[in-house]
Amino acid sequence: MTPFLAYEDKGADSPLLPLVLIHGHPFDRTMWAPQVAAFAAERRVVAPDLRGYGASPVTPGRTPLSRFAEDVEDLLDTLGVDRFVLAGLSMGGQIALECYARFGDRVRGLVLADTSAAPETSAGKAARAAMADRLLVEGLRGYADEVLEKMVAPYADPEVKAHVHRMMTATSPEGVPRPCAAGPTAPTTAPCWPRSPSRRWWSSARTTRTPRSPRPAPCTPRSPTRPSR
Template structure:
């Protein structure tokens, strides 16, 4: 009897990055399974037009990609905004998802103050471009002690992002749904990962998601901030490998 192929892994990057933020995972997993890491609409090499106007369009783009690549079911992993997109994918097409990996993200809708902050940042990026923002947040995206090459990579991704695309995503993200109730209804295994020093989505946010998800594991990566997959790739990959092995065994 033939052994089923390992399940496809789809990696959704955060804001304002591109698919290369997943380079350590692409290198680690592509030899043993199919891995798809797209550039989201407006980011990286993807078309900048038409711009996203509703947050759910990101998930619809993922569904179209799965159709194009003839992927019936997958494990969906997302970091930060990518994690919120993964949640929206589960909201829209749960039957296509065999497992969820939610890294350094949070499920709640924006507060009124958060909406104002995102719109103000969108206006600033359109006015000033990406470099000043990238300089300011670099050592919140990754820990100050992160490897210099990692810092350079993260800074390069941020400054290469088109301000118009970043602003459009911020406005769409400001109006995204609240996923907290959705998490309680997830019927597939989930893995929640967070950097111990993440100030954008702290460990407390990860603990809330872990508690809400019916079948989940929580892993805190010491010495990492908002991007543990780049800051501590060996540890992140080890946790992800064990999770994928569990999904493969039951698929």
């Protein structure tokens, strides 16, 4: 069966767990190019274009985060990826949490970057709907010009800025408003794993930023019915 989503699938067979990368809004899978190049040398890496983004089809109507998660699950089933490490940026992090809620038994590691599990407020929903209406009328170029230096540091490499701008302007305005207006609708819970001293992950848009010292996040103790990893 031909997958619904466009995707990148790199790396040779390896005993290491595959890595699945979920991009943010309004980007596409090419935002992960440095990570794909780095990790594909040692493990399989899968990076899809979400529904309505990049080379994946645009579908009419509102697309909830659960639908994006279903798309990811279907793709991984088609590719035969059973157990994996899952990473998501921004909206991609919210989708990663939805994936964990749907098929968490397959997720062996979870990387959440610049995202939130909190449900959307009424004001936030109204703001998303207004932005959706604007993008349908105006397209994304004006929006991309406005938010570029919120997406990357002002001192970022010009090639990084240009890449981020290209991703935004290449996104279909017919596809963007669906997730833009949807947002998270209910609290999502995920397991709380100990912080690891392993290598830090940076998107291509942040490669010129000096890393800050990590700060431990508050963590609710896990239920004794499920062992910690």
